[in-house]
Amino acid sequence: MTTQMKFAARMDRMKASEIRELLKLLEQPGMLSFAGGIPDPALFPADRFAEAYADALSPARQAQALQYSVSEGYLPLRDWIAGRMAGLGIPCGPENILITSGSQQALDYLGKLFLSPGDTALVQWPTYLGALAAFNAYEPRYERLEINDNRPAAEITAAAGDGAVKFAYLSPDFANPTGRTVDRAGRAALLARAEELDCAIIEDAAYQGLRYEGEEVPPILALELTQKGDLDACRTIYCGSFSKTLSPGLRVGWVVAGAEVISRLVLMKQAADLHSSTINQMAIHQVAKAGFDAHVSGLRAVYGRRRDAMLRALAAEMPEGVEWTRPEGGMFVWLTLPERVSGAFLLEQSIAKEKLAFVPGQAFFADGTGGNSLRLSFSNSSEAQIAEGIARLGRVLRQALGE
Ligand code: PMP
Numbered sequence: 001m002t003t004q005m006k007f008a009a010r011m012d013r014m015k016a017s018e019i020r021e022l023l024k025l026l027e028q029p030g031m032l033s034f035a036g037g038i039p040d041p042a043l044f045p046a047d048r049f050a051e052a053y054a055d056a057l058s059p060a061r062q063a064q065a066l067q068y069s070v071s072e073g074y075l076p077l078r079d080w081i082a083g084r085m086a087g088l089g090i091p092c093g094p095e096n097i098l099i100t101s102g103s104q105q106a107l108d109y110l111g112k113l114f115l116s117p118g119d120t121a122l123v124q125w126p127t128y129l130g131a132l133a134a135f136n137a138y139e140p141r142y143e144r145l146e147i148n149d150n151r152p153a154a155e156i157t158a159a160a161g162d163g164a165v166k167f168a169y170l171s172p173d174f175a176n177p178t179g180r181t182v183d184r185a186g187r188a189a190l191l192a193r194a195e196e197l198d199c200a201i202i203e204d205a206a207y208q209g210l211r212y213e214g215e216e217v218p219p220i221l222a223l224e225l226t227q228k229g230d231l232d233a234c235r236t237i238y239c240g241s242f243s244k245t246l247s248p249g250l251r252v253g254w255v256v257a258g259a260e261v262i263s264r265l266v267l268m269k270q271a272a273d274l275h276s277s278t279i280n281q282m283a284i285h286q287v288a289k290a291g292f293d294a295h296v297s298g299l300r301a302v303y304g305r306r307r308d309a310m311l312r313a314l315a316a317e318m319p320e321g322v323e324w325t326r327p328e329g330g331m332f333v334w335l336t337l338p339e340r341v342s343g344a345f346l347l348e349q350s351i352a353k354e355k356l357a358f359v360p361g362q363a364f365f366a367d368g369t370g371g372n373s374l375r376l377s378f379s380n381s382s383e384a385q386i387a388e389g390i391a392r393l394g395r396v397l398r399q400a401l402g403e
Contacts, residue, residue, distance in 0.1 A: 013136040025351050032389040033357040034376040037176055037331050041380075043302060044247055045287055045295055052286040056279050065279040071269045072262075073099025073254070074281035080288055081240070081254050088208075089222030090238065092231055096256055098265050101276045103206055103241040103253035107134040109268045110167070110202055110237060113261070115140045118163035122156070122197075126334075126364030126373070128176045128204065131169055142366035145170060147186040153196035167200040168193070172220060174207040174330025177364045177375040181328055187220045191227070194235055201236040207244055209296050211329035212304030221256065232258040242284055244331070245296050250280040303331070309383040310376065310390065317394030319401055331379040334361070336372065341400050343374040349400060354392035 026033050056065040072078065078094035085092050100106045107130065115121060115138035122145035123131065132142075143159055145168050157165060168190065172182040182190070194201050203220045221236040228234055234257075241253040255265060269275065287295075310333055314324050321338040337343065343360030350356045361373025376393075378386055 010137050010139055013139060014133070023357060026357055028355065031351075031355045031357060032381065032385055032392065034378065034381065034386075034389055035357040035359050036380060037375075037377045038380050039244055039248060039299075040302070043299055048287045048290060049247070049283055052283040053279065055286060056282045061282070065282055067278060069275050069278040069281075071098075071266050071275045073097065073276060074278065074285060077252075077281050077285040077288075078254075080285055081256075084292075085238075085256055089218050090225055090231075090256060092256055095259060096231055096262060098255045098262050098269060099276050099281060100239075100253045100255060100269070101251040101273065102243055102248070103204065103239040104130055104134065105251075105272075105276075106239040106253055106255045106265075107131050107169075107202070107204070108137070109255075109265050109272075110239075111135040111138040111140075112268060113264055114138075114166040114200060116163070118161075120160035120163055120165045122165060122168040122199070123366055124170055124175070125366065126177055126361060126370055127169065127366065128171055128206075129363050131171075131204065132364075132366055135169070140166075144367075147182050148189050149193065153193065156197060165197045165199045167202050168197075169202040169204065171204040171206060173205060173217070174210065174327050174332070176206070176330070177332055177359070177361065178334040179325045179327025179330055179332040180334075181214075181217060184217050184223070187217065187223055191220065191224055191236075199235070203236050203238045205238055206241045207330040208240065210244060210300060210303060210331070212300055212307055214328040231256075232260065234258055237261055242288070245292070245299065246284060246287055250277070250284060252276060252280055252284045300329075303379055306378040306381065306383060306386060307333075309386040310378040313387050313390035317390050319394065319398050319403060321401070322397065331377050333376045333378065335374050335376065337374070337397070338401065339372050341397070342371050344371070346374065346396060346400055350393065350396045353399075354396050356389050356392040356396070358393070 023035055075094060077099060078097045081097050082092055082094050111134050115135060117139035119140050120143050121135055121140040122143050125144050141163060143156060172187060174181055201220055205219060219238060221234060221238040224234045224236045225231060238256040311326060323336045325334045327333060343362060347360050359375045361370045361375060
């Protein structure tokens with residue numbers, strides 16, 4: 001008999017999703033997948049990393065590379081990031097930067113930093129699943145964050161009840177899962193709303209830089225810094241990542257914020273894992289320094305063509321009544337199906353009949369709505385696979401709709 005362990009209440013909120021089971025079927029031969037929001041491994045700068053690891057392990061550097069290091073992160077990498085942030089309109093020093101093990105760790109720490117059980121987190125409907133998973137452990141309530149919301153702030157605060165509204169979380173550039181970008185006016189409106197609510201803004205910039213069309217929009221933190229002139233006066237906390245540009249497997253991300261937030265996050269980092277991998281930070285630094293912009297511009301060209309291929313195929317193959325987003329960057333297109341079609345049912349059918357996978361949309365909604373939606377990722381399929389996959393999707397959809 002299994003022992004009944006007395007787990008903490010927070011574990012009730014931490015559930016494995018049912019779709020994980022279905023996605024295990026992806027190994028089957030002939031399967032096409034638009035499910036994982038992952039970079040194409042063929043585009044990793046693998047040779048550069050091979051050199052960087054060889055350098056880090058050379059006699060002159062190996063003692064440092066294999067040793068413990070400071071919780072804040074490898075200083076040359078923080079200096080390099082500070083330079084990038086200045087280019088994005090966020091001049092800051094290395095003391096404003098904490099290196100994390102991917103931006104996912106930053107989301108966990110920010111949940112820990114702000115949320116007591118019952119506190120309110122404002123999130124978009126839908127929102128990045130991993131953010132909900134990270135915050136869930138701290139037992140918040142979720143309220144819907146609408147960009148250009150015209151609800152009075154008092155209404156949101158009242159809905160929050162005793163647990164205060166602690167932060168608004170969003171991924172403003174080419175969001176996961178919708179691919180949508182919040183424009184400059186939306187960002188300004190959000191800043192004004194956060195002032196009224198007196199809450200933090202968590203700006204998840206995981207896809208920043210992967211723009212294929214349209215003009216750059218300044219980060220929310222850059223807009224706030226222009227207004228306030230001092231990072232310590234800003235309520236926005238910026239989370240960056242090398243996962244989508246250089247490598248997700250090395251787990252290197254960063255947070256930019258005022259000194260008080262950074263010093264608290266450093267305490268968490270010390271308590272949780274002391275620091276992110278020293279050698280991985282050194283390797284990321286060397287590869288980034290040697291040609292980050294050229295590498296990202298290569299990614300933008302390839303992913304941009306894949307996005308175009310997906311949008312073209314959707315226009316040709318989707319039946320009446322299906323709508324989709326037109327992302328200016330990132331990795332995702334979001335489909336809204338006629339009300340009566342369930343994304344989860346469609347996935348079952350699609351895997352069984354057409355060997356095609358994607359992610360049903362419902363899991364991205366904190367309130368469990370959104371059953372008639374799904375997320376397609378175009379980053380890890382060739383243009384030919386995209387054309388074929390969307391044709392398969394058209395067939396299962398037409399069947400589901402009884403056409
Ligand atoms: N934020 C968003 C919006 C994401 O899509 C992801 C990864 N899918 C992450 C954060 C986490 O990325 P990482 O921890 O690899 O930086």
